[in-house]
Amino acid sequence: xxxxxxxxxxxxxxxxxxTVLILTSLASGEKHGYALLLDIEGFAGTRLGPGxxxxxxxxxxxxxxxxxxxxxxxxxxxxxxxxGAETLxxxxxxxxxxxxxxxxxxxxPPALGIAPAAGAA
Amino acid sequence: MRAARTGxxxxxxxxxxxxxxxxxxxxxxIVDASGGGRxxxxxxxxxxxxxxRERAAAAGLGGAGPAGERVRGGVLLVLCAxxxxxxxxxxxxxxxxxxxxxxPAADRALPSAAFAVLVGAAACAxxxxxxxxxxxxxxxxAFLRGGGWPQIxxxxxGATVVTDVTVVATIGLVVWxxxxxxxxxxxxxxxxxxxxxxxxxxxxxxxxxxxxxxxxVARRLRLPEATLRAEAWIAxxxxxxxxxxxxxxxxxxxxxxxxxPWFLSGRPAGATGATFAPQLAVAVALMLAAVALAxxxxxxxxxxxxxxxxxx
Numbered sequence: 001x002x003x004x005x006x007x008x009x010x011x012x013x014x015x016x017x018x019t020v021l022i023l024t025s026l027a028s029g030e031k032h033g034y035a036l037l038l039d040i041e042g043f044a045g046t047r048l049g050p051g052x053x054x055x056x057x058x059x060x061x062x063x064x065x066x067x068x069x070x071x072x073x074x075x076x077x078x079x080x081x082x083x084g085a086e087t088l089x090x091x092x093x094x095x096x097x098x099x100x101x102x103x104x105x106x107x108x109p110p111a112l113g114i115a116p117a118a119g120a121a
Numbered sequence: 122m123r124a125a126r127t128g129x130x131x132x133x134x135x136x137x138x139x140x141x142x143x144x145x146x147x148x149x150x151i152v153d154a155s156g157g158g159r160x161x162x163x164x165x166x167x168x169x170x171x172x173x174r175e176r177a178a179a180a181g182l183g184g185a186g187p188a189g190e191r192v193r194g195g196v197l198l199v200l201c202a203x204x205x206x207x208x209x210x211x212x213x214x215x216x217x218x219x220x221x222x223x224x225p226a227a228d229r230a231l232p233s234a235a236f237a238v239l240v241g242a243a244a245c246a247x248x249x250x251x252x253x254x255x256x257x258x259x260x261x262x263a264f265l266r267g268g269g270w271p272q273i274x275x276x277x278x279g280a281t282v283v284t285d286v287t288v289v290a291t292i293g294l295v296v297w298x299x300x301x302x303x304x305x306x307x308x309x310x311x312x313x314x315x316x317x318x319x320x321x322x323x324x325x326x327x328x329x330x331x332x333x334x335x336x337x338v339a340r341r342l343r344l345p346e347a348t349l350r351a352e353a354w355i356a357x358x359x360x361x362x363x364x365x366x367x368x369x370x371x372x373x374x375x376x377x378x379x380x381x382p383w384f385l386s387g388r389p390a391g392a393t394g395a396t397f398a399p400q401l402a403v404a405v406a407l408m409l410a411a412v413a414l415a416x417x418x419x420x421x422x423x424x425x426x427x428x429x430x431x432x433x
Contacts, residue, residue, distance in 0.1 A: 037153075
């Protein structure tokens with residue numbers, strides 16, 4: 001498996017990282033702040049605070065992973081850039097590798113044993 | 122609209138540059154997310170936290186960028202935390218004057234041990250801060266020789282002015298104190314008490330001004346990788362010492378509350394009284410805030426170390 005990348009240098013790596021959630025949300029099209037908030041709450045069950053959301057938007061924009069669309073305004077939409085789409089792909093691949101590994105390990109008989117569920121014989 | 126008004130107030134916490142770029146959008150989001158009504162405390166706390174993060178980033182204390190910058194930012198965060206901690210520590214020092222004299226000898230062991238840890242850790246941390254400063258001296262000299270003085274001149278002059286005012290105020294206060302009785306110095310003279318508070322605030326301003334100078338200078342220095350590594354570990358050690366000092370201060374307070382509660386309430390020895398000392402509560406709160414800040418800074422600096430020297 002590839003060495004885990006670092007957030008500050010190449011991109012986010014955790015599923016609950018606001019930057020991952022924003023990139024994922026923008027993958028389906030451009031959205032402004034409030035639309036992002038609602039979309040993320042819908043697919044991730046997490047309600048980001050406005051400060052957290054715009055902090056992440058600022059970091060993503062400064063890295064060229066997203067860009068504002070149109071004229072400056074109070075409800076300005078953002079969209080994914082090509083670099084942002086690539087970063088999201090890499091991040092999802094890393095997450096998928098962990099998911100696959102975890103699932104495979106759960107499917108194998110454990111070497112050291114896993115505590116049985118409560119009530120199990 | 123209440124939400125818009127609250128949003129505008131919260132936006133003032135952000136750096137001007139950030140506000141100019143995202144201010145209108147964030148205000149609109151706060152209004153939308155609050156339905157135009159009262160902004161929930163959770164939302165306010167989130168915005169305050171995010172604004173602090175942007176402020177830290179603007180001051181070069183942020184956790185983003187190349188590894189070297191993250192180490193430097195973490196170390197400077199610990200330095201700022203140390204300055205805050207010193208304020209709390211001075212309040213503890215002032216409050217603890219002569220505590221041994223009014224504590225029964227049989228009950229002195231635990232508070233004495235805690236106080237010794239507090240003083241010992243303070244001495245270690247002070248030496249470490251001086252060592253960290255000394256390590257950066259060659260880079261500072263190179264910076265000044267390279268024509269860096271104009272970049273920091275205004276900050277240094279500002280800190281010098283605050284220091285001069287503090288020195289003059291200290292001399293005035295000492296002279297004034299010499300004309301008063303002990304009872305008047307200990308709160309009996311309202312004017313003197315007010316002057317003492319103003320003098321203490323001047324001291325805090327002085328400490329803050331020189332800390333800002335240190336941050337402004339350190340942001341501009343070219344620090345070799347070995348120095349950055351050493352600074353990161355020094356910062357971690359200072360943070361650990363701050364944890365030890367805070368724990369020792371709390372133990373000392375608790376032990377004294379049990380052994381000599383009259384000391385904390387300012388009553389004669391043997392008298393009963395409240396064991397809660399507001400000034401100590403403020404001091405411990407400052408120390409805890411500083412410990413949280415230092416822990417974040419030390420963690421940031423040490424975590425970035427493995428990437429030092431790697432090509433970006």
